Amino acid sequence: CLGPSLAHPDRPPSPVNVTVTQLKANSATVSWDVPEGDVVIGYAILQQRQDGQMQRFIREVNTTNRACVLWDLAEDADYIIQVQSIGLYGESQASKRVHFRTLKETDRLPSNSSNQGDITMEGLDKDRQLQTGEIIIIVAVLLMWAAVIALFCRQYDIIKDNDSNNNKEKTKPSSEHSTPERPTGGLLRSKV
Numbered sequence: 443c444l445g446p447s448l449a450h451p452d453r454p455p456s457p458v459n460v461t462v463t464q465l466k467a468n469s470a471t472v473s474w475d476v477p478e479g480d481v482v483i484g485y486a487i488l489q490q491r492q493d494g495q496m497q498r499f500i501r502e503v504n505t506t507n508r509a510c511v512l513w514d515l516a517e518d519a520d521y522i523i524q525v526q527s528i529g530l531y532g533e534s535q536a537s538k539r540v541h542f543r544t545l546k547e548t549d550r551l552p553s554n555s556s557n558q559g560d561i562t563m564e565g566l567d568k569d570r571q572l573q574t575g576e577i578i579i580i581v582a583v584l585l586m587w588a589a590v591i592a593l594f595c596r597q598y599d600i601i602k603d604n605d606s607n608n609n610k611e612k613t614k615p616s617s618e619h620s621t622p623e624r625p626t627g628g629l630l631r632s633k634v
Contacts, residue, residue: 454480454529462542467517467549470542473509474525484528485510488536492520503528518546 457474464471476482484503487510490496500510515521520543524536 452531454482454527454534456535457525457537460525460537460540467545467547468515470512482527486526488524515544519544
């Protein structure tokens with residue numbers, strides 16, 4: 443009797459917060475939480491129709507997933523699921539039973555379109571925020587480049603003006619030297 447009692451504490455605790463989301467006519471997603479500090483290497487899900495016509499056992503090991511998509515469900519049908527954690531030394535007790543009902547095929551499109559509409563609107567809002575931030579960055583970069591180009595042009599104009607002034611100063615002395623020679627030459631000729 444000591445063997446089972448010693449093995450039992452090594453088993454992980456049952457999953458908590460088992461919820462069913464993304465309900466459709468033929469699928470649903472089940473998710474759960476595992477208490478922290480426990481080594482869990484997989485999960486097992488018992489899925490059965492409430493009328494007892496179908497039962498499925500899903501088992502995954504070497505995974506840290508805390509959610510599973512249930513496929514091939516019957517539309518407009520009641521289901522019950524229970525989740526177990528798989529640890530190094532065995533499986534936990536089954537979680538509390540969770541009941542859910544799949545949608546009708548006719549209800550699937552409106553519910554999906556409204557959900558997708560919400561998702562796309564949220565996505566658009568995020569995209570708009572990203573685009574606004576990107577536009578601000580682009581405008582700032584363009585302004586910086588414009589300032590750099592304006593500064594370069596200003597410096598270029600100053601250098602160009604200095605070069606033209608230097609050229610004028612160099613030509614002025616030669617013209618000044620040449621002009622006195624002519625009158626002196628003229629004076630000398632007139633004297634002669």
